[in-house]
Amino acid sequence: xxxxxxxxxxxxxxxxxxxxxxxxxxxxxxxxxxxxxxxxxxxxxxxxxxxxxxxxxxxxxxxxxxxxxxxxxxxxxxxxxxxxxxxxxxxxxxxxxxxxxxxxxx
Amino acid sequence: xxxxxxxxxxxxxxxxxxxxxxxxxxxxxxxxxxxxxxxxxxxxxxxxxxxxxxxxxxxxxxxxxxxxxxxxxxxxxxxxxxxxxxxxxxxxxxxxxxxxxxxxxxxxxxxxxxxxx
Numbered sequence: 001x002x003x004x005x006x007x008x009x010x011x012x013x014x015x016x017x018x019x020x021x022x023x024x025x026x027x028x029x030x031x032x033x034x035x036x037x038x039x040x041x042x043x044x045x046x047x048x049x050x051x052x053x054x055x056x057x058x059x060x061x062x063x064x065x066x067x068x069x070x071x072x073x074x075x076x077x078x079x080x081x082x083x084x085x086x087x088x089x090x091x092x093x094x095x096x097x098x099x100x101x102x103x104x105x106x
Numbered sequence: 107x108x109x110x111x112x113x114x115x116x117x118x119x120x121x122x123x124x125x126x127x128x129x130x131x132x133x134x135x136x137x138x139x140x141x142x143x144x145x146x147x148x149x150x151x152x153x154x155x156x157x158x159x160x161x162x163x164x165x166x167x168x169x170x171x172x173x174x175x176x177x178x179x180x181x182x183x184x185x186x187x188x189x190x191x192x193x194x195x196x197x198x199x200x201x202x203x204x205x206x207x208x209x210x211x212x213x214x215x216x217x218x219x220x221x222x223x
Contacts, residue, residue, distance in 0.1 A: 031208055033209045037151075042213040086151050094167065095141065095143075095210075
């Protein structure tokens with residue numbers, strides 16, 4: 001079965017740029033979405049179709065996808081961005097999530 | 107307001123059954139695919155199943171295939187997940203999610219299922 005691999009944790013200082021990677025076989029040939037989940041809350045879509053931002057998502061969130069790696073980039077990271085982030089793609093009519101990355105802003 | 111509200115969770119013994127419901131409002135329900143995604147305590151998101159807009163097509167994760175059945179009633183704007191032969195590892199919060207065909211854009215708050223004796 002298809003797998004997406006994320007680092008368990010990423011740390012960033014306020015105001016700096018955070019990058020969270022998601023790796024999978026020929027991932028660049030698939031659309032990737034990114035979801036943000038804060039404790040006790042439902043996930044929120046922050047990036048879809050590799051690099052598009054839904055309405056209401058700040059411009060500091062951006063995405064890219066090429067080769068075997070997709071990347072979520074948060075520029076000028078704020079304390080409010082501290083959360084778990086999950087990548088997701090489709091493979092053979094099934095949705096696959098990465099294991100999630102805990103972003104710590106310190 | 108676009109909204110998904112799950113219900114039907116609870117405590118069930120191993121081997122038991124449970125039927126989850128998800129009531130949709132604020133959008134044209136019959137135009138959208140729908141998913142169930144679950145999250146075990148302290149763990150990540152895991153896709154469970156999806157159903158197409160008219161209910162004619164469904165897919166399942168290998169871990170639930172043969173035990174869970176997804177269905178929908180477009181007249182009542184509701185999607186269901188019938189869960190049979192429940193196991194301890196099915197314990198999780200179950201989220202109902204709307205799909206635009208390329209991304210999951212609206213999530214419910216979830217309903218908690220606990221499988222324990």
